[in-house]
Amino acid sequence: MERLISVVQELSLAHDLPSIMTIVKRAARELTGADGATFVLRDGPYCYYADEDAVGPLWKGKRFPLETCISGWSMLHRQAAIIEDIYVDPRIPTDAYAPTFVKSLVMVPIRTVSPVGAIGNYWARKRLASPEEVRLLAALADSTSVAMENVQLSQTLERRVQERTVELLASREELAAKHDALVHMQRQKEELAAHLVHDLKSPASGIMLSCMCRLRSTGLSDADRKRWKRIYAGAEGINRMALDLLDITRSEDGVFTPNPCDMDLQGLLEEVVEMMSPLAEGCEQRLELRMELDWTALRADEELLRRVLQNLIDNALRHNPPGGTVQLLAREGAAGEVELRVLDQGPGIPAEMRQAIFDKYKRLAPGRDERTLCGRGLGLTFCKLAVQGHGGSIAVEANPPRGSAFIVRLPRGR
Ligand SMILES: Nc1ncnc2c1ncn2[C@@H]1O[C@H](COP(=O)(O)OP(=O)(O)O)[C@@H](O)[C@H]1O
Ligand SMILES: [Mg+2]
Structure with missing residues (x-):
């Protein structure tokens, strides 16, 4: 039981499927004292013998149709297969077992609702696994299924984060491009404002000066005097507005100082x-x-x-x-x-x-x-x-x- 608790803890820390398989195959053997253990994954209509830990070679890396192997039977029937003597059980493809040391086994499905895999335990002698051993293996399978779901969840999240990061990078580039365009426009606006101010200021000052001269001269009729004053006031207004605009623009650019x-x-x-x-x-x-x-x-x-x-x-x-x-x-x-x-x-x-x-x-x-x-x-x-x-x-x-x-x-x- 203690070993099972430590396995559950180890599984909760696993980040990927290979580490889950490494933990489970070792724990499966230790929990029951078996001579070998396999980690089988469901791969569509096949059983894929993904990993193993055993005294002699079993079927690592091989695929068998679900209907022709005992892990497939366990997944399809969503229950444990407990076999005391593999050579008398009709569910066993004896040809596949002949080259191996296996004489008896227990196979438990990982997840009882639509299983995603199975864990196998094998002995080199005929023996009937005790109900306690089967319960331990079933508990191990349950924890394995939780760990696999967690890994899948965190991988999905990771993928989403990656996709989001790519999107964010793309929009950052887009923003940077827009920013550059705006800076360019802003610069054009400033240049235009500066030119405008310059173009307005000089003639306006000229007009003001001429008006002043006229207004100082004697012999100007009242009507003319009034006319020249209005021209002067208009030019003064233009001149001042141009300078005000220039200073406001300077202040917005952070370069205005009295x-x-x-x-x-x-x-x-x-x-x-x-x-x-x-x-x-x-x-x-x-x-x-x-x-x-x-x-x-x-x-x-x-x-x-x-x-x-x-x-x-x-x-x-x-x-x-x-x-x-x-x-x-x-x-x-x-x-x-x-x-x-x-x-x-x-x-x-x-x-x-x-x-x-x-x-x-x-x-x-x-x-x-x-x-x-x-x-x-x-x-x-x-x-x-x-x-x-x-x-x-x-x-x-x-x-x-x-x-x-x-x-x-x-x-x-x-
Ligand atoms: N002495 C005032 N009496 C009444 N309204 C004023 C006076 N000074 C300014 N205002 C109001 O404040 C506004 C802003 O003034 P200003 O910034 O000088 O702009 P502008 O004179 O170009 O309209 C004016 O348009 C006017 O409505
Ligand atoms: Mg005003």
Whole structure:
């Protein structure tokens, strides 16, 4: 019994059929003290003598039809064959036994429901196997069938894992190819964006410069002055949009970094107000600067900060009702911070949209007013990017009784 338990343990660890056969043929002999043991597999209509352990050669490697051998009988009848004297039992093909040492045997089927094989025990003398020995062999056959099913299961699983691995490798290659294609497209997109920006920027700057010259000349009629201001504002918008787009693309590629230097904040604010005044006048509005700081030196990327303010003022002017005032206010913020506010009396931003309008391409449903129709929803995305790049923050609040207050908070950085 102890030996049977250790065999069951060994079988539970077996990984393939050859190791099961090696364990079983040895155990079968040891359990009954037989002179030989065979491991027979069912192979369609044949019995295949797959392995053996015996004092003399038996039938290893041979096949016999199920109907002509005792292992076949045991499998077909799904029961043990117990034979005391092989030479008097009609089920035995004596020709096959004559060259062997066998005089008596027990054959048990592996699995009683549709057997998959059989285990044979052989003695060199006539003897009747005891019911105890037959029970031991039947128990060994049961464990063998469980072990064979486990091996089959794990081999099926292994095969599936292999198939799946092949599929996964194939889809990984497909993904890699798609990724390459996307990277290629992305590169083309970036090149296109860079070319576009370059192609737009130069003529837009040229137009702005010519407008400035015209506007400075005396003797311009009011109508002409208004016309030149509108042209200037249009070119300034194109120029700024191109640069905003370029910076957003750079940030998406991880190559956007502000370049801070010591600068004069008051000078910058005055310059921005002057640059934006043609648009303000074109929109019939006043643009006012309120400086509430008693200092004016700041460390920041002047070009980026200029564009942030231009974007905020541009938005405010476009959304403010005609005849209104847009204020640019600079004041002390929290410790070590400066606060820049752009205030208008426009329709304001609904509270639930105050985060979202900073997202790329995000715009509120534009009215029919042509002033508010022309944007692409990139300006505030750029502003957020530039301000955060300085370690600052940007937010929008209501500006009671009416309008919006865009608030930029920047560390003074000095
Ligand atoms: N001062 C403002 N008053 C009302 N709505 C505004 C204001 N500023 C921005 N918005 C809203 O936020 C949207 C996003 O602004 P922005 O990113 O500058 O894009 P664009 O100006 O190109 O439309 C605008 O389309 C507009 O709907
Ligand atoms: Mg805008």
